[in-house]
Amino acid sequence: MTDATPTATTAPSDKGLDARLVVRRGSFRLDIELSAAPGDVVALLGPNGAGKTTALRALAGLTPLSEGGRLRLDGASLDRTPPESRPVGVVFQDYLLFPHLSALDNVAFGPRCQGVPKAEARAQAAAWLERMGLADHAGVRPRRLSGGQAQRVAVARALATHPRLLLLDEPLAALDARTRLDVRAQLRHHLADFEAVAVLVTHDPLDAMVLADRLVVVEDGRVVQEGSPSDIARRPRTDYIAQLVGLNLYRGEAEGHTVRLETGPAITTTEKLDGPVFVAFPPGAVTLHRDRPTGSSARNLWQCRVGGLETHGDQIRADLTGELRLAADLTTVAAAELDLRPGAVVWATVKAAQTHAYPA
């Protein structure tokens, strides 16, 4: 695909996406910086209502940018370019395959709109479907496709226009758990092959971490953290991310090996730091005792009250309140031996070696 805006200046150095997405709607304000090089897969991760889909719509041109926003793709400014002239492909959350067209004609729709003759467009579409492993379903209407098949047709339809920016809105949200596993693996494969920028929106941390090279966490219209999946999983900076990746997260002032939390208690860590820091530890690192432990080598000891219990995989997750609010994972057997029930008073210990402190 050639440049949609012939007047725009293109410099070889600025390949890829460079955007500041500003959208004001009522009291909500989205303002996020987003940049990516060709070949990058960026995931916008955030809770519902954080503005992820609005950001995607702004990239596609379906929602206009407010003042202060800018959008450059491969050096060309797209601020004023209507959606149909942007080299952007979109995979919508519920796919939005045209119900009156066959899978083949859905995929051929984009090339046809770009002026490719009908026979050639259909040949291209057939090749795309073949690549997606859907050659047998070319003549099928969308309603007769399974969720996973429909998703692949939607990806093929978006890729068939040779976009320089591929947008995926919750690409796996509409699938059941088993299909999801397969489709996630296939999508990862297709995204790895894609040579331009891909931006995907999801509220599922697993999808984000499997599919993307870089995560941009959006909360309430702004970026709260950005980085590689492993970095974000190890060093969350907000409660939302800590919850997503399953960590207990606290903020406090460090003095050597001790971090004094804003709420009062202190946590002993192995890292030696000074100033504002985050401390994180996984729920599995917490050991619970019915009586105050005496012989434990753990440096961190708090008295807590059980707020709630729920099964978490093959484990029990206990929500503890009291001196320190934290989540603890324990086996079903251990929970039974401790006679855990909401309201019970327990002692929680965490070894310093299992905590992780990093500058805030």
Place this chain on the structure above:
Amino acid sequence: MSDPVTSLDKSDAPADTLMGGPRRGRGRTRGRTGGRVRGGAPPALLLPALVGLLFLLLPLLALLVRAPWRSLPEQLTEPEVWQALQLSLFSATAATAVCLVLGVPLAWLLARTEFPGRGLVRALVTLPLVLPPVVGGVALLLALGRNGVVGKLLDSWFGITLPFTTAGVVVAEAFVAMPFLVISVEGTLRAADPRYEEAAMTLGASRFTAFRRVTLPLIAPGIAAGSVLAWARALGEFGATITFAGNFPGRTQTMPLAVYLALQSDPDAAIALSLVLLVVSIAVLAGLRDRWLTAAS
């Protein structure tokens, strides 16, 4: 199609979350019995209902009872009858075509765009629906008549006169029938998901291409239903036609006008013509049965 399913889901969802478990269960039982009352209807309702039914059916029965069945074949093969029937079918079809060409874009404008005074425009569009057709005919004469506001210009610039011509019949019928089409299509458009148009645009389709290749096929059932309604309305049109186009056999005398005229000179002919129109109406109902009557019940 997947559309009805998703729209059903949507309408169910808020009810579920608002009402919670027990009421949802009750809703299900009600759904199973179809809202029917057990133990029969009370006489205070049953009696007027039956009278009402009789009131609607009796005239049609009378038409069938008094029909000159023996002379019917001759009556219907009279050249005047054929002339009127042909003219009626032609002008109703042409009027429907005019309604489609102008009405579908109008419906799109009303359903998909925001502009100041949209509510007023919508009300004006539906005005011919409630306006007495004779008044419509008079208004058309004042606008498009030889001395009308626009008609004068049409006459002096292009030599076109509409009143008392077959084209005038088409204009009068289209004027009366268009609201039916616009309302039907607008309703279908509002129910259709506009995000399909957005999906088409991200694939490189202009708004018009998106409308032509995506929206139009999606709302085709609504357009078909609206067309049939408009066509039926145009076929039966009397007041506006006789006022604006007159009553010239072969040129502007449509079936309803022929029926009315025949009633004064040859009642049997009037009955025969009425039977033809009745058959056409029943055919229209049968054609709409699936889309319309079942959807409402």
